[in-house]
Amino acid sequence: MSSVTAPSRRAGSTAAGRRLKWWQQLVLQAICLFIAATVLFPVLWIVSMSLDPRNISRPTELNLIPPGASLQAYLQVLDRPTANPVTFTELAFNSLRLAGGVSAFSLLIGVSAAYAFSRFKFPGRQFMMIAVLAITVLPSVATIAPLFALLNSIRISSAIMSIVLTLAGLMLLGLTIFAVAPAIRLGSAGPGNYFFGAVGLAISLGLIYSGLSPARSDVFILRNSLLGVGIAMVSGALPFAIWNLKGYLDTIPKELEEAAIIDGASPSQVFFQIVLPLSTPALAVTGFLGFTGGWTEFFLSWQFLTDPKDFTLAMSLYNMTGQYAGQIPWSRFAAFSILLSLPVAIVYLLLQRYIIGGLTLGGVKG
Amino acid sequence: MATTNPELVSPVARAPRSALREGWKQLRTPLVYLLPALVIMMIVTFYPLAFQVWMSFTDYGVIKEEGKQTLNPFGPGGTTPPNYRPAQFVGFKNYLDIITNNPQFVARLGGNFDFWRLLTFNLWWTFSNVGFHVALGIIIAVLLNVEGLWGRKIYRAIYILPMVLPNIVVATVWRNMFDDQYGSINQLINLFITPFGFDPVQIRWFNQIQDPIPGIGLPLSYYAMLIANIWLGWPFMTIVATGALQSIPKEMYEAASIDGATGMQQFWRITLPLLRPAMVPAAMVGIVTTFNLFHVIYFMSGGGPLGRTEIMVTQAFKLINVNQLYGVAAAFSVIIALVLIPIFLITNKISRATESYDV
Numbered sequence: 001m002s003s004v005t006a007p008s009r010r011a012g013s014t015a016a017g018r019r020l021k022w023w024q025q026l027v028l029q030a031i032c033l034f035i036a037a038t039v040l041f042p043v044l045w046i047v048s049m050s051l052d053p054r055n056i057s058r059p060t061e062l063n064l065i066p067p068g069a070s071l072q073a074y075l076q077v078l079d080r081p082t083a084n085p086v087t088f089t090e091l092a093f094n095s096l097r098l099a100g101g102v103s104a105f106s107l108l109i110g111v112s113a114a115y116a117f118s119r120f121k122f123p124g125r126q127f128m129m130i131a132v133l134a135i136t137v138l139p140s141v142a143t144i145a146p147l148f149a150l151l152n153s154i155r156i157s158s159a160i161m162s163i164v165l166t167l168a169g170l171m172l173l174g175l176t177i178f179a180v181a182p183a184i185r186l187g188s189a190g191p192g193n194y195f196f197g198a199v200g201l202a203i204s205l206g207l208i209y210s211g212l213s214p215a216r217s218d219v220f221i222l223r224n225s226l227l228g229v230g231i232a233m234v235s236g237a238l239p240f241a242i243w244n245l246k247g248y249l250d251t252i253p254k255e256l257e258e259a260a261i262i263d264g265a266s267p268s269q270v271f272f273q274i275v276l277p278l279s280t281p282a283l284a285v286t287g288f289l290g291f292t293g294g295w296t297e298f299f300l301s302w303q304f305l306t307d308p309k310d311f312t313l314a315m316s317l318y319n320m321t322g323q324y325a326g327q328i329p330w331s332r333f334a335a336f337s338i339l340l341s342l343p344v345a346i347v348y349l350l351l352q353r354y355i356i357g358g359l360t361l362g363g364v365k366g
Numbered sequence: 367m368a369t370t371n372p373e374l375v376s377p378v379a380r381a382p383r384s385a386l387r388e389g390w391k392q393l394r395t396p397l398v399y400l401l402p403a404l405v406i407m408m409i410v411t412f413y414p415l416a417f418q419v420w421m422s423f424t425d426y427g428v429i430k431e432e433g434k435q436t437l438n439p440f441g442p443g444g445t446t447p448p449n450y451r452p453a454q455f456v457g458f459k460n461y462l463d464i465i466t467n468n469p470q471f472v473a474r475l476g477g478n479f480d481f482w483r484l485l486t487f488n489l490w491w492t493f494s495n496v497g498f499h500v501a502l503g504i505i506i507a508v509l510l511n512v513e514g515l516w517g518r519k520i521y522r523a524i525y526i527l528p529m530v531l532p533n534i535v536v537a538t539v540w541r542n543m544f545d546d547q548y549g550s551i552n553q554l555i556n557l558f559i560t561p562f563g564f565d566p567v568q569i570r571w572f573n574q575i576q577d578p579i580p581g582i583g584l585p586l587s588y589y590a591m592l593i594a595n596i597w598l599g600w601p602f603m604t605i606v607a608t609g610a611l612q613s614i615p616k617e618m619y620e621a622a623s624i625d626g627a628t629g630m631q632q633f634w635r636i637t638l639p640l641l642r643p644a645m646v647p648a649a650m651v652g653i654v655t656t657f658n659l660f661h662v663i664y665f666m667s668g669g670g671p672l673g674r675t676e677i678m679v680t681q682a683f684k685l686i687n688v689n690q691l692y693g694v695a696a697a698f699s700v701i702i703a704l705v706l707i708p709i710f711l712i713t714n715k716i717s718r719a720t721e722s723y724d725v
Contacts, residue, residue, distance in 0.1 A: 019514045020512070020513075020514045020515065025514070025515070025516065028509065028512060028515055029515075029516065029517075031509060032509065032510075032515070032517070032521050035506065035521075035525065036521060036524045036525070038597065039524055039525060039527050039528060039597070040524065040527070041550075041554075042536075042539055042540065042543060042597070043527060043531075045539075045543065045550045046539050058545075058547065058548035062550055062553050062554065062557060109402045109403045109406055110403060112399040112400070112402065112403070113399060113400050113402070113403035113404070115399055116396040116397075116399035116400045117400075120392075120395060120396035120399075121392065122389075122392045122393045122396045122397075123389045123392065123393060124393070125396075128400075128404075131412075132407075133710075134707075134710060135407075135411055137654055137706055137709075137710045137713075138702075138703055138706065139658035139660065139679045139702065141658075141660055141679040141680075141682050141683050141699075142679065142682055142698075142699035142702045142703065143411075143414055143415065143418065143699065144682070144683065144686055144695070144699075145418060145421060145426075145686055145692045145695040145696045145699060146414040146415070146417040146418040146421055146696065147414050148686065148692070149417070149421065149426065149427075149692060150413075150414055150417060231410055232410075234406065234410050235410040235411045235414060236411075238403060238406060238407060238410070238411070239407065239411065242403060267395050271399070292532060295532070296532040296533065296534040296535075298534060298660075298661070298664075299660065299664075299683050299687075302687070303683075303686060303687055314534055317534060317535070317538055318538070318665065320538075321538040321541055321542065321665060330542065330548070333538075333542065337535045337538065337539060340532065340534075340535055341530075341531050341532055341535045344530075344531075344532050345530045345531060345532075348529070348530045349530060352526065356605050
């Protein structure tokens with residue numbers, strides 16, 4: 001982690017270096033301001049458009065603060081963003097379930113595989129790692145044909161599906177409580193326990209919710225459901241999570257683990273009590289990147305889902321753009337894109353230091 | 367010589383078995399950690415990929431005269447629907463149709479498909495974008511690294527904005543900004559030219575078929591998307607370059623300026639060579655990302671005009687979403703993988719990503 005924090009520390013200390021001549025400062029400031037203007041222009045445009053209260057279908061002129069700025073467009077978007085009879089909350093909840101489920105699942109399964117790749121030497125390691133990395137290079141659009149065909153052929157009676165989902169949720173809930181509760185009661189729970197507890201709880205409650213919500217048709221087609229889209233997304237998200245986490249785990253010095261092994265710790269103790277707590281930032285970042293991927297996922301859900309009740313935010317954004325926009329005012333499009341971006345952007349800024357560290361890490365270690 | 371000493375032979379004879387046992391011993395613990403991920407990936411990743419290869423040799427999902435072929439033998443009541451027909455093996459037909467631009471096949475896609483133009487455009491799109499990203503990224507990083515520049519922290523905070531916003535939002539917002547009637551880009555241009563007595567323009571960024579620069583066979587929509595994607599891509603390169611810049615010892619520049627090197631010489635001889643190890647892998651990441659950049663193309667130009675800005679991934683999606691040619695789409699995806707393999711191998715070689723970790 002030291003390589004991540006170093007740049008920001010050094011940047012502060014060099015600021016008080018030699019001084020620039022006034023004209024140099026002027027030229028550089030002009031360039032910097034120009035770049036800042038190009039960066040900010042689209043952002044300001046969309047923000048000012050979202051504040052436009054006039055409900056006109058298209059903007060006809062540029063103005064930073066539209067006359068009579070208000071949050072009306074936001075209210076309209078929250079009520080009913082597109083022509084489909086779904087509210088923003090329903091769309092957001094679908095996106096949240098999809099993104100949260102996929103990222104939590106791939107994190108949970110991926111972290112132990114990443115640990116194995118990072119810390120053990122075993123026959124076939126190189127081959128397996130190349131296989132995982134090659135999948136992350138392959139675009140997920142390129143796997144849409146087989147995933148559609150395979151998931152489409154899985155059809156179950158809805159009643160059986162509800163029972164299966166509810167039971168699976170209850171089992172996972174029990175398992176989570178069984179795994180986490182003793183440590184919490186004894187007061188020895190670390191961040192790792194809480195993390196697994198929270199993830200397990202979220203997934204199991206999600207499963208129970210899906211199981212108990214009333215079925216919309218007699219036959220449950222896996223392809224035509226958020227669960228199916230989620231499975232298709234895990235296909236690409238899991239290799240990505242493994243690869244990303246492995247990159248982070250490689251930067252955690254081995255000395256602590258070696259000391260623990262000398263003290264007689266078993267591999268599983270090392271993993272749960274040393275590696276997991278140390279990799280909390282990595283888990284947060286990988287989880288966040290997976291979440292962003294799911295939150296903005298478009299082509300799988302666009303291709304798979306047919307019921308407007310299942311639609312996601314990203315699908316609705318496409319409905320509001322270009323040829324599909326119809327008579328939807330652009331102020332609503334603007335408000336909708338801001339509402340879609342905000343959660344992701346805020347978390348990105350909070351985790352910025354770790355994310356950028358991770359992005360450059362993969363690059364600069366050669 | 368004829369009589370062999372059994373004590374000398376036995377270790378050789380036993381070696382394979384003990385090597386196996388040694389291998390299993392090494393594999394046992396990591397396998398426990400790998401197993402969940404391996405099982406899941408076998409089911410949701412590797413099996414579909416294998417299925418995809420099989421699909422690419424069939425006419426899966428072809429729309430027949432008798433009606434749409436259904437993709438699965440399970441009807442509503444558990445019975446096989448009447449329009450179900452198992453996919454038939456067609457050999458390399460799908461691949462040949464794509465690569466040779468079979469006129470019948472192209473006509474079915476609407477007449478705008480040309481595989482080699484698509485591939486060339488995809489490669490040009492990738493390299494032109496990454497070239498701009500890397501060049502701008504380095505220049506802006508150097509600019510921000512100038513000592514004594516006021517407001518560096520503020521600029522750094524602003525410049526990260528394009529990375530913070532989701533790609534899908536960036537693409538749709540830029541799509542509307544380049545709108546010919548109501549887009550802010552045309553409005554901005556008019557803001558600058560109307561005071562000088564010019565008539566307001568209404569540039570049709572995505573629909574103009576005429577090439578803006580004669581001789582270069584690229585439509586206007588390419589330039590619009592290039593601008594949007596440059597906006598999107600350079601901050602990442604700046605961040606990578608800034609990290610590398612700050613690890614260059616200042617003494618090198620001091621020594622160079624004592625020896626009489628000018629600022630330009632210092633940039634070409636010290637800064638650039640020392641940035642190389644960081645920038646090359648970052649550029650490789652950028653190449654793979656840009657090659658597969660679905661969002662920008664699909665949401666901005668949608669491949670238009672006349673399919674001339676289509677890239678491989680958007681075409682693959684349309685083969686399914688619009689044309690419902692699953693077998694062809696599978697073959698197309700295999701071709702995408704074949705194009706990406708050399709890129710991947712070079713990336714892997716340069717970044718040495720899968721090499722074992724030793725400290």
